[in-house]
Amino acid sequence: MKILVCISHVPDTTSKINFTENDSKFDSNGVQYVINPYDEFALTRAMWFKEKQGASVTVVNVGNASTEPTLRKALAIGADDAIRVNTEATDGLSVAKELAEVVKNGGYDLVLAGKESIDYNGGMVPGMLATLLDFNFVNACIGLEVDGDKATIAREIDGGKETLSCNLPLVIAGQKGMVEEKDLRIPNMRGIMMARKKPLNVVAPVGANAVTTTVSFEKPAAKAACKLVDAEHVEELIDLLHNEAKVI
Amino acid sequence: MSVLVYTESSEGKFKKAAYEVTSYGKKVAEQLGTNLVVLAINSDDPAALYAYGAEKVLNIANDSLNTFNAKVYADIIKQAAEKEQAQVVIVESSSNSLYLAPIVAVNLNAGYTNNVVTLPSSTAPFVVKRKAFSNKAFNNTEIHSDIKVLSLAKNSFGLVENNVSGSTEDFSPLIIESGLTSESVERTTGKVTIADADIVVSGGRGLKGPENWGIVEELAEVLGAATACSKPVSDLGWRPHSEHVGQTGKPVASNLYIAIGISGAIQHLAGVNSSKVKVVINTDPEAPFFKAADYGIVGDAFEVVPKLIEKLKEFKANNS
Numbered sequence: 001m002k003i004l005v006c007i008s009h010v011p012d013t014t015s016k017i018n019f020t021e022n023d024s025k026f027d028s029n030g031v032q033y034v035i036n037p038y039d040e041f042a043l044t045r046a047m048w049f050k051e052k053q054g055a056s057v058t059v060v061n062v063g064n065a066s067t068e069p070t071l072r073k074a075l076a077i078g079a080d081d082a083i084r085v086n087t088e089a090t091d092g093l094s095v096a097k098e099l100a101e102v103v104k105n106g107g108y109d110l111v112l113a114g115k116e117s118i119d120y121n122g123g124m125v126p127g128m129l130a131t132l133l134d135f136n137f138v139n140a141c142i143g144l145e146v147d148g149d150k151a152t153i154a155r156e157i158d159g160g161k162e163t164l165s166c167n168l169p170l171v172i173a174g175q176k177g178m179v180e181e182k183d184l185r186i187p188n189m190r191g192i193m194m195a196r197k198k199p200l201n202v203v204a205p206v207g208a209n210a211v212t213t214t215v216s217f218e219k220p221a222a223k224a225a226c227k228l229v230d231a232e233h234v235e236e237l238i239d240l241l242h243n244e245a246k247v248i
Numbered sequence: 249m250s251v252l253v254y255t256e257s258s259e260g261k262f263k264k265a266a267y268e269v270t271s272y273g274k275k276v277a278e279q280l281g282t283n284l285v286v287l288a289i290n291s292d293d294p295a296a297l298y299a300y301g302a303e304k305v306l307n308i309a310n311d312s313l314n315t316f317n318a319k320v321y322a323d324i325i326k327q328a329a330e331k332e333q334a335q336v337v338i339v340e341s342s343s344n345s346l347y348l349a350p351i352v353a354v355n356l357n358a359g360y361t362n363n364v365v366t367l368p369s370s371t372a373p374f375v376v377k378r379k380a381f382s383n384k385a386f387n388n389t390e391i392h393s394d395i396k397v398l399s400l401a402k403n404s405f406g407l408v409e410n411n412v413s414g415s416t417e418d419f420s421p422l423i424i425e426s427g428l429t430s431e432s433v434e435r436t437t438g439k440v441t442i443a444d445a446d447i448v449v450s451g452g453r454g455l456k457g458p459e460n461w462g463i464v465e466e467l468a469e470v471l472g473a474a475t476a477c478s479k480p481v482s483d484l485g486w487r488p489h490s491e492h493v494g495q496t497g498k499p500v501a502s503n504l505y506i507a508i509g510i511s512g513a514i515q516h517l518a519g520v521n522s523s524k525v526k527v528v529i530n531t532d533p534e535a536p537f538f539k540a541a542d543y544g545i546v547g548d549a550f551e552v553v554p555k556l557i558e559k560l561k562e563f564k565a566n567n568s
């Protein structure tokens with residue numbers, strides 16, 4: 001089985017979000033970039049298939065050279081090789097089109113991605129990729145087993161879960177549950193050393209056009225101060241929620 | 249030309265989100281000077297959508313569609329969009345709609361954006377405001393394609409009554425094969441889900457252990473609320489993963505979010521900040537949640553919450 005894991009390179013979850021150039025650009029000053037948390041679940045599951053079922057694991061990012069440390073980290077976790085499509089990723093559809101080309105050229109049968117990237121939260125790349133390729137697709141995956149070319153997938157639904165089955169090829173958008181949090185891998189020294197020698201191939205983009213553009217960013221309006229209610233007078237809270245906030 | 253809204257129903261019944269996207273779609277249609285068409289699949293009462301501005305409902309009744317399949321449904325939405333020459337297609341932000349929307353977008357060669365929180369600020373160019381950076385910011389996004397697909401963030405627009413004399417047309421689309429088989433669906437019954445809830449009561453590590461969750465559940469019951477928890481609580485196995493809310497868990501966009509014994513870490517707040525009103529109950533007045541909350545009580549949850557339950561019961565008895 002040839003697995004491709006799509007890695008989005010995103011600001012660490014504790015990053016302060018600021019904008020520059022008249023609120024038209026994300027300010028990456030002082031921002032630490034990491035593997036998108038959802039993609040870590042996908043990558044960890046891919047490593048399991050590599051170790052238990054002899055799958056090969058390639059990681060891919062669509063982005064400029066600044067994303068390479070993130071791909072190296074994925075190699076240090078255990079992926080065999082990496083591909084970077086050399087273009088600035090600016091919207092979900094163009095990213096999906098670039099990834100589709102990589103999948104076709106590499107003949108992958110299982111593509112693992114995250115359910116959304118925590119920067120733009122677009123939630124679209126995996127579904128678009130699958131549709132462009134005419135592969136099966138399952139969103140919000142919380143469990144994946146593969147036996148030969150048959151896959152069994154659990155997905156989260158509102159208030160429960162659904163179990164599905166299909167044949168490969170398949171695109172998965174994963175999240176927590178696909179593997180347990182405690183099983184997520186962090187690179188060790190040996191992994192980091194080995195990652196330096198693993199291939200990171202830079203390929204030219206097909207040049208897909210973006211169909212969406214950010215015109216400007218906004219920060220949420222400043223909040224009014226929290227109204228404190230005395231612990232001895234909780235009925236005041238009920239009054240406020242009923243008469244002022246009108247939510248009960 | 250038209251605006252097409254796809255509404256979901258569960259066992260034939262629309263949920264609030266169906267009326268919300270219809271309300272929103274009506275306003276978008278007015279902005280574009282065109283008509284609203286609403287697509288409903290296996291609904292018992294398509295005419296219920298008229299009250300929110302649905303001039304025309306395309307109604308599909310087909311038992312083979314009782315089990316959701318994203319690819320099949322997306323193809324039906326495409327057929328409806330083509331038939332009605334839709335310029336804009338709008339869906340909810342339920343797990344099923346978020347699953348099918350990117351497929352619809354590719355099918356229609358359309359640009360897609362989710363997390364939409366306002367009406368378009370302009371229709372030519374077409375610009376909408378959406379949440380990004382896990383609720384830490386918004387971006388105004390321009391969609392350039394001829395057809396646009398939007399997913400409306402839950403509870404961002406609200407219900408707008410707009411009674412029209414609508415009509416319902418039966419629609420019998422082609423049903424494609426999908427290659428994906430649904431083997432089983434498990435639902436937690438009898439509980440309000442976080443996705444549907446107007447009120448969410450959430451507990452954190454401050455509650456000390458799973459044996460103490462009785463007060464969280466009772467408070468939720470009195471309020472008709474869903475229960476949720478912080479990430480460490482689910483990591484520790486005190487509560488199921490399905491209750492984990494926050495940046496890496498479920499997003500919460502309820503009317504009221506009550507956080508008990510939760511410190512308010514940035515990753516927690518990112519996921520719950522879209523809730524309209526936030527209440528915090530915490531022993532530590534310095535807990536960061538107080539900066540994000542609208543109302544707060546500095547106090548011990550084990551004393552405050554039982555009192556709150558008692559007073560709420562009295563309130564409910566007097567107000568029903």
Ligand SMILES: Cc1cc2nc3c(=O)[nH]c(=O)nc-3n(C[C@H](O)[C@H](O)[C@H](O)COP(=O)(O)OP(=O)(O)OC[C@H]3O[C@@H](n4cnc5c(N)ncnc54)[C@H](O)[C@@H]3O)c2cc1C
Binds near residue numbers: 062063123124
């Ligand atoms: C300077 C700059 C500006 C940008 N401006 C914007 C902008 O305005 N709007 C915007 O939408 N995006 C912008 N991006 C790109 C953004 O970082 C994403 O790569 C891309 O847009 C997809 O985002 P999404 O939230 O739609 O992804 P989602 O669909 O939420 O991502 C889901 C999954 O798809 C995969 N994936 C997503 N992106 C990539 C990728 N690049 N490479 C490999 N796999 C990927 C991952 O597995 C991810 O978990 C910008 C990037 C840069 C560097």
Ligand SMILES: Cc1cc2nc3c(=O)[nH]c(=O)nc-3n(C[C@H](O)[C@H](O)[C@H](O)COP(=O)(O)OP(=O)(O)OC[C@H]3O[C@@H](n4cnc5c(N)ncnc54)[C@H](O)[C@@H]3O)c2cc1C
Binds near residue numbers: 453455478514547
């Ligand atoms: C990559 C990443 C992603 C993350 N994603 C998420 C996420 O999605 N969701 C999430 O929740 N966290 C997430 N976290 C974890 C987050 O950083 C915090 O560690 C976590 O939210 C803390 O949970 P807590 O508030 O329950 O516990 P604590 O921070 O331990 O807070 C407990 C609080 O309870 C109060 N308390 C103690 N006793 C009482 C009492 N008797 N009555 C009332 N109050 C009391 C304390 O004063 C304290 O404020 C993430 C972290 C990382 C690194």
